[in-house]
Amino acid sequence: MLVRQGRPEVDAGRQCISNPTPKAQSEGLRLGVQAFDLKMIRKAASLILLLALIACSNALTQSAYLDGQERFYIEWEYTDTNITILARVNTTGWFGIGFSSNGGMAGADIITASVVNGTALLQDRYAEKNGYPAVDNSQDVELLFGSEVDGVTTIKFTRKHNTCDDKDRIVGTDTMRVIYAISPDGTDNLSYHTPYSRGAKSIYLRRKFVAKPAMPDDAFTYEIKANDVEIDAYHTMYHCQLKRAPKFSTKHHLIKVEPLIEEENKGLVHHVVIYACYDAVDREHYFDGNNTSFDCLVQANMPPDVYSCKTPITVWGVGGGPMYYPEEAGFPFGDEDSPDYIVMEMHYDNPQLLSGRRDSSGFRLTFTPTLRKYDAGILTLGAVHGIAIPPKVKDFTSSGFCTNTCTQRIALNTHESKFGE
Structure with missing residues (x-):
């Protein structure tokens, strides 16, 4: 199994990622077969494949299907600095996964992947509009594993939450719109995905886990x-x-x-x-x-x-x-x-x-x-009839008002103000 991708360099002072050389993106990994005999090559190849399978076999902490047909499955976990995603997609061709502000393609941070002749390919891209996504000059994703077996393509990669690249979206601590697309014809040539081979899902990627409290015996x-x-x-x-x-x-x-x-x-x-x-x-x-x-x-x-x-x-x-x-x-x-x-x-x-x-x-x-x-109780705040934000505005304020009939029912211990008046 061979892997190919650009290898970004990290500036430890700024924790931002510099642009890789174009050569790193195009050359990939090369094996000097002249230095080994056939038996050694087979052993090395088997060892590489075994290590890759072991690295990919450990399930990550969270998972979700991105589509209703369960063709696009992801697992993910995160640290203080990085998020690692494993995508398992029912296709022999390319697929894409990305982060969007509204579930659309325009303005999205996109990662495309495929496995061609046993070589896993991964590219960091971006879309300024609905159409063919451009290759990002700063390749801010690191390929960890890739395979194509029995019609299923599996890719595992990692990236920083904040790459300091204005073409990438920050993986924040709020809910994100994760978009996806799958090759409609099972080929590796990046092409129009059709409306039935793409979609979006809202996911809380950086959900915090807390220790599970013990349940009482009478629960x-x-x-x-x-x-x-x-x-x-x-x-x-x-x-x-x-x-x-x-x-x-x-x-x-x-x-x-x-x-x-x-x-x-x-x-x-x-x-x-x-x-x-x-x-x-x-x-x-x-x-x-x-x-x-x-x-x-x-x-x-x-x-x-x-x-x-x-x-x-x-x-x-x-x-x-x-x-x-x-x-x-x-x-x-x-x-x-x-x-x-x-x-x-x-x-x-x-x-x-x-x-x-x-x-x-x-x-x-x-x-x-x-x-x-x-x-315990629940306090619900916000606009009752939804929030309608006008297009192309730089900022927008949504206001809600509580009458004294409502606020008189809130028991609030404060010396600064009195509700209900």
Whole structure:
């Protein structure tokens, strides 16, 4: 196995990456076969391949499918300075992966890869507009491994979070739009990918991991799942289901929330939210008529007494994992203020317009009857009806206003101001 790529140099003082020589990009790795006999060459080749396979076999800490057809799979992990990504793609041709501000190609930082005659190729590129991405003069990616086996191309590479290259995007600590493209004809010639061979996914690449707290001996779980939802062959779909809330004879604390995303639909489920209905409205007639599922992309599709359930209890988005409440707090269930009903909102992102897919993803909730010191709560801030940012503006301010009716309900201990006046 041969690898070819540009090898950037690091300026330790600035921690920025200088431009490699064009020769480094074009020559790649050469083996001086004249110095070895055939037996030694075979042993060396076997050793190189074995070491490469070992280096690639260790799974990285996080993973995701970028597409609904599960053709583009990635694993990744990061350090204080670098991110390492392994891409495993169902193709015998080229593929591309990149970072974008809005999920589009214009302005994106792009990396293209392929394996040609056993040689792995990796190039750092950028796109100033929708079209053929240009090769970056500063090759800021380091190829670690590459192979093509049984129609699957695997590439592993690393790069700095901040390369100090204005053609590269910084891999920050917020959610990023990861874009991808796959050769439509299985060839290694970089060409137009067609609308059905590309897409984008929002991923929290630098999600911080915390130590998993031990669960108490009396903890138990309760699962809330979608009821075999048929996913529309449409770019985006919001599906809401009314459900009865967990009921207990005494007060309990919710202490852990774990997403249960079906493996075959990890490329389609974008986010899941559970809202509580904090009122005394009887909604049993929806269950009597087996009418608990709604298209909730727009308000008009939902009954008012279902749409009014807008207090979030928990939420999951792409790149997220289990959520643990602080050891001194839990979200209360089972007391007189607990909700009788909840609404689970599922958002499906289906840019390939796949049909015939069904989903029963959801959450596993962990409760304990042993109450913690504090009741946890959720404070939601922001614009209620979404944020519309005008095009081509240099900056934009989104404002939200709380009336005194709202702020009087907030218990805030402060000597500087008094809410509600």
